[in-house]
Amino acid sequence: MESKIVEFTNLLRKSGVRVSVAEAIDAFTAVDELSFEDRELFKIALRASMIKRGDEIPTYNELFDLFWSGFYDNLREQFGEMAGEMGENGIDLEQLMKQLAEMMSQMDGDMDLGELAKALLTQNLNELENMIREAAEQAGTQRIENMLQVGFFSRRTMEGLGAEGATEELEGLAQRLEDAGLSPEQVAQLRELIGKLMETLRKVVRNFTERELQTQNHDYMEKFRREMLTEKSFYHLTEEEIARMREVVTRLAQRIKNVLSIRRKRLKHGKLDLHQTLRRNMARGGIPFEVIYKQRRKDRPKLVILCDVSSSVANVSRFMLQFMYSLQEAFTKMHSYVFVSELGDVTPLFKERDVNVAIENALDGGDVINVYTRSNFGHAFHDFWKNHLSAIDNRTTVLILGDARNNYNDPKAWCLRDIHNKAKNVVWLNPESPSAWGFGDSVMDRYLPYCDVVEECRNLRQLAKVVDQIVL
Template sequence: MQASLITFIRILRSHDVRVSPAETLDAVAALQLLGYADRDRLRTGLTASLAKTSREQHIVETCFDRYFGQRDADFSGKDDNDDADDTDSAGSAAAGPESPPQDSGAADDGERELLESAAETHDSVRELLQSALMQGLMNNERAQLSAALRRAGSASGVADIQMFTQKGLYVRSILQAMGEEQLRSAVIDLERDEHPALDSIRRYRDILRSQVRDYVDGQYLLHAEGRNSQFMDDILSKTRLSHIERHYMDRVQRLVEKMARRLASRHSSRRRPVRRGQLDMRKTLRAGVPTDGILFRTHWRRRRRDKAQVLALCDVSGSVAAYAKFLLIFLYSLQDILPRMRSFAFSHHLGEISELFETHPVERAVELANWQYGGATDYGGSLRDFARLALNDINRQTSVIILGDARNNRGDPELEIMQSLYQRSKQVIWLNPESRQAWGTGDSEMLRYLSACHFAAECNSLRQLERVIDQLLRSTR
């Protein structure tokens, strides 16, 4: 049982639940206390010791039902459809009461006679009828067949399944291990002279196949699904943003939000006491005790207000359209985290979109920002707009982030404004989706702007973005 608990925890990890070894020990202890008799109770106990949020609670419960809830496969062939549903929504299936064993699937006497008459003329059928598999199928011995199925399953290594394309392979090898070959050859023999027993043998074959398929489907969901989505996230976060297909937008959006959440928890605002402030009477008195009550050493208490402010400017022009959408989503999530953040969008002119972000859901906000400020790029004009809107608010605690390719269509770059930003602010950060080699080529003003940046980086995948922002947040703290 401990081994299966370890497997269960491995599955949880692949579904993005972080389980530490200490928690594994807790789960083992809970298991020993609760025993295996009451499944619901065990489920609750494992959930309590393994999940840390209500989101994880849901995942643990779903996985528990899929993993421990594998009920005996039903070989009667009667409620085939129900069973297929169960595999998909294992959560509801395991909660419900087990359906009472049905023996309607067992062969009736007429069928038996038919088969036995076929056995007299065909060797293959005779052999088949003697096999344990066929006996099990005819008598609908679910427990025995399920056990055989699981044995064959673990022998075939189905727990290592990774891709859905492998399903067929595992189905075949499990069928073979269970002795489906005899069934098949019997069917071929009977087909030759169209024997009346053909239909019932075919029926048994189909029941067996569909049960094995369901089993493999369930195993795939359990073992591969989480791993695959982790793999997918990994790939997406490394891909250049412009190359991600629309099809994956939803996933990327989730990924961006997850990233922002992670950054938020890592950098949630902290306050530190500074050197001087209000007199801390208690500490001062305490320090005065050794000096006979004379307040020799004073202690001060004041909490510094964290006033770091971030201003983010995002280029939404045509040349960076592929990136802009992601960056806007990111700014949107970031604005949720950073209390004093203002967002701006620009192409030929610039405007503040903080309020837009606050009042609309993310997709609508991104659409509106693109629509209102999209067009051909004019960095000079946009910087002038920015200076008018926000230059007076920039001080030593302000970080300015600019997201754009610095391609100015050969207009006036207004380097002076950039320089005054540079002088007034704590830091100016430029994130450019183009690779470093392309900076300064053609109409790119990047190299000139570079002189007025504290930090500039190439940023075209989610991973790079996260790294840069992490750095930024660390310094704004």
Template sequence: MSIEEDEVDERVAQVLADGPPPLNGFLQRVLDFVQALRRAGVGATQSEAIDAVRALPHLDLLDRAQLREALAAVTVTSQTHRRAFDDLFELYFPARRAEPDDTPPVTDEPADELDPDDYLSDLLDRLMEGDDEAIRQMARLAVEQFGRVEGRDGGVSYFQYKVFRAVDLQQLLRDMLARAVDDEDRLTPLQERLYRDEFEARLRAFQQEVEAEIRRRAAAQRGLEQVADRMTRPPVEELDFFHLSAEDQAQLRAQIRPLARKLATRVSVKRKHGKDGRLDVRRTVRQSLSTGGVPFDPMFRPRRPHKPELFVICDVSGSVASFARFTLMLVHALQEQFSKVRSFAFIDTLDEVTALFEQGDAADAMKRMMSEAELVWLDGHSDYGHSLERFHAEYARDISPRSTVLILGDARNNYRQANAWVLQDLQRRARRVFWLNPEPIQFWDTGDSISSSYGRFVEEMVEVRNLKQLAGFVERIA
């Protein structure tokens, strides 16, 4: 290690130590950025902070794209953390292609009022020209004019939703296409598509500039760290199953296959290198003859791990549908790690859906399950008691000491009969019985939840609210 590297390491360690940081400027901003990543759940350690600083002399610091990728390479170890990294990078290293004095100061003084129609006409002209600098200036002006909200305490805040209530992006797109038609007299379908793609890209740039300006003003008013902690979204595998957007669900579906491969590797290694089995007395005594009968070297019988049979019983009603969907997709992606996987779904009655997952894509199987399986018996509201009773009547005889039973659901039974005796009998028949509950523990046994009634007859009722917790549990039982 060179003398220069030693000096860098000492300075970085000093900044990361407790107490007021002694450094200022760009180096301090990089270290603050790494600390923000750590608070956001990205595993950026002190050694990675040192690597980030060491990379700086080799970069063109005026090239944001190069800086972004270099810092990502040394701090992001999982693709699921990239979203949090990008959000924080935009906050800590905002684009500043113009001179510093062109950025209006954050002030509580209201700006001169603009006529909204005049502003929209001017914005349309700038968007048609495609000048990046002009678009950025118009975005800043939009935040100042339309995003400003004065609080009761006299303070001022800026909100993105108010800007886009005043600036209708879809109407702007239609106006831009209309102007393109006027300029060209007539557009072929290909020309119209090319224009649309280009105009949508310019509108996205405008929208991103508005978001960046909102963040800049919020950071100037409330402090960089406070804004960073509020705006950072959790990694996709830590998103709550109860609060998934369509985009979040698509990202989680894309994570299932890679996660299953990773879990399969871990399970195989665990089985291969598991602890030895019971003490082999005969071999131990024979081995001790060389030491005068003293058993210095105990001998153990080889451990023979087995693949369990897995029975999955899941509530697929609206309240827990996302949780059931991703659990079934993950389990069937890992079905080679089990000797047998059988799946049963229910709403107010139960049906076996194993065959739907044996061929084709798991996402398609979920769609077919909701349309083809007999899941509704009476009114389409969750009925755990009736569904468990039907499972016991038709399938309990298939449960053996090799079987592991998983029940998935929030145990909200709409004040109907519980039939907890079914779980008591399954516990007697099966090797293990678990209940996975996607609700936070503090909500168990509230309202129509009867978690305790079922929990006393299972080995463990586990809180599973996101994909990370689900993966950890599946790995544990495989």
């Protein structure tokens, strides 16, 4: 059992869940206090001691099923299916079993059925599960590496189980029952049952081997890592994930807000706070043992956001806008513009409407710009330079989001240079990876010199990191 828990811990680690040694030990002791019989308790106990973050729970649940209970469920399913098939062929399994039991008790002691044969005949799934696990371990299934070996290890597991012997024993049983006077019809049914049982056994063993392959397979684990929303690329999101992502963004923003209030307070000391000092030192007769300073608060930055909303980066823009507007209190002023080719001011949109509605409006152009043209960063920057440069002063952070794919238009980098000269800093978030910058129609390399911070931003974790840098 303990080795299984260790294995499970490794599995969790491979899937990107951090489990420390201390936590694994906790899991051991916790499991010791409970019985294994109740799978639900077992699951809760492991979870309480190893999983400490809400976003890891889905991964845990999936892995737990894969590792602990999935196989049993499969076993039940397969045998259920078998019973169903028999039923279709006009055989009432229950009645057959009853009759068999009756016959066998009459022939008492005569039967030398091996354990496997017994477990199969009585369909004792718990017993079967244990036997298969044991046989698989002896067959070395845990060393499986690829699909091609599934057949081999399944065969070896079957051998280890003694499946052939069990078939013979069951055949023998049928023969003897026939001799003892079982009706030919029922003997035929019994033979069919035996055949089906062996077939199902082969199926479940194969299934077990495949599961083992999955748990060993690193690529498969990678999938879990990617599934975690914070790591998931904005490019590939389903509708449902967008909805879930929205919640995650809100939580993340809330967290940054909290840290913000704490960290900002810890800024340098200000002037002596006479009032507080006297109050605090009353107990010492007014002698100022403890000196208290007024805390100077850091100025909140102003923010100007320029968002590319062309279809290629719309999702990234969506979450960044949501993120920034959830953090509104962290900024004194916030202006947002969207562009594809022409530039549109969507600041009023956000004032009038609920954030989520406003974002959806902004993304489809918000009645201010045409989103069905081709991206032209140069034109958008020039437009901003001409009409909105006054929105920027030396306390403003300019946040630009886009892939800088300019469709071979004039990049007009000098506009960005002027913006850069006026602003406190310019931050560019690019959803493409740095190796693609400057290739093809990307003009990122032309803009690079005028940005203070340039970050690749493709998932929530990266976004959170950048935002953290901006607001603090």
